[in-house]
Amino acid sequence: IAAAFPMGSLAWGVSAAYLHSEETERDAAGRPGGTFVVGDGAFSAGIGLRLTERHHIGMAAKFLSRTLYHRTASGYAGDLGYQYRRQTEGGAIWKIGLVVKNLGPEIGFVYKEKLPTEFEVALAWQPSIALRRPLTVSIGARKGTFQKGANAVVGVEGTLFSRLSLRMGYVASGGSDEKLRAGFGIDLFELGRIDFAAIRIGQLNSSLLLSLTL
Numbered sequence: 001i002a003a004a005f006p007m008g009s010l011a012w013g014v015s016a017a018y019l020h021s022e023e024t025e026r027d028a029a030g031r032p033g034g035t036f037v038v039g040d041g042a043f044s045a046g047i048g049l050r051l052t053e054r055h056h057i058g059m060a061a062k063f064l065s066r067t068l069y070h071r072t073a074s075g076y077a078g079d080l081g082y083q084y085r086r087q088t089e090g091g092a093i094w095k096i097g098l099v100v101k102n103l104g105p106e107i108g109f110v111y112k113e114k115l116p117t118e119f120e121v122a123l124a125w126q127p128s129i130a131l132r133r134p135l136t137v138s139i140g141a142r143k144g145t146f147q148k149g150a151n152a153v154v155g156v157e158g159t160l161f162s163r164l165s166l167r168m169g170y171v172a173s174g175g176s177d178e179k180l181r182a183g184f185g186i187d188l189f190e191l192g193r194i195d196f197a198a199i200r201i202g203q204l205n206s207s208l209l210l211s212l213t214l
Contacts, residue, residue, distance in 0.1 A: 009050040016043045039067035046079070056083040062102075068109060077104030077115055091128025097121070097140075117145045122153070134159040142171075149173060155181075163187040167197070183209075 002015035021038040046060030058081040065074045080103070084096045099120045106112035122140030126133040136157040143150040155169035165185040183197030192214040199207045 010047065012045070012047040014043075014045045017041065039065075041065040054085050056085065057081065058083075062104075064107060066107075066109075071109045073107055073109045075104060075107035075115075077102045079103070091131070091133075093126040093128075093133065095124040095126075097124075114145065119143045147173070 001017075002013060004011060004013035018041040019039065042062055042064055044060050044062040046058060048056065048058035050056050058079075060079040062077045062079070063074070064077060065072065079099065079101045081097065081099045083098075085093065086095075087093050097120075099118075101118040101120070102115040103117060104115050106114050120140060120142045122138055124136055124138040126136050129135065136155075138153075138155045140153040141150045142153060151171050151173040153169070153171050155167065157165055157167045159165045163186060165187075167181070167183045167185070169181040171179040171181070180200045181197060183195065185193060185195040187193050192212060195209075195211045195213070197209040199209065
């Protein structure tokens with residue numbers, strides 16, 4: 001759950017996420033045994049600032065919590081972002097973004113481990129078509145501290161009738177965890193917005209994501 005509050009050239013927001021798993025059998029073979037409970041929580045607060053018409057920055061602080069059986073670990077991390085935006089004489093918009101995620105100290109139950117820090121850079125292009133911008137094309141690269149190589153990211157979004165957005169994306173890496181993504185968004189006028197996405201990982205695993213914005 002999240003909430004955002006725009007205030008002119010400044011905007012701030014808060015969010016909370018929690019994943020809880022019921023008691024799970026210890027034995028992977030399915031034999032009766034003891035059980036344990038797993039839980040992950042993340043609570044964050046962030047702020048974004050438009051410095052000029054072209055330069056924007058943002059930052060967020062996060063509190064992280066994890067529960068495993070009877071042990072609990074907690075820590076904190078931060079995210080930093082920068083965006084450069086420029087509009088050409090023909091009306092097209094170019095955007096360049098830089099993001100660093102999960103900057104913070106080690107976290108763990110008995111032995112501390114480093115957080116999975118991520119670095120990401122992306123370029124987006126919105127052409128002007130009939131005085132509108134119904135298309136967005138983006139490319140980018142993502143590198144995590146625990147990755148051997150960087151991931152390549154490509155995506156496209158098209159808007160139809162000003163209310164329906166269709167999206168397609170692909171994330172590829174040197175390994176076997178390619179991810180195909182597809183989704184759509186529906187503008188509900190003053191009621192809000194619904195967004196849906198399907199993510200495919202490899203050949204068997206997939207996830208469905210649904211969000212409602214009010």
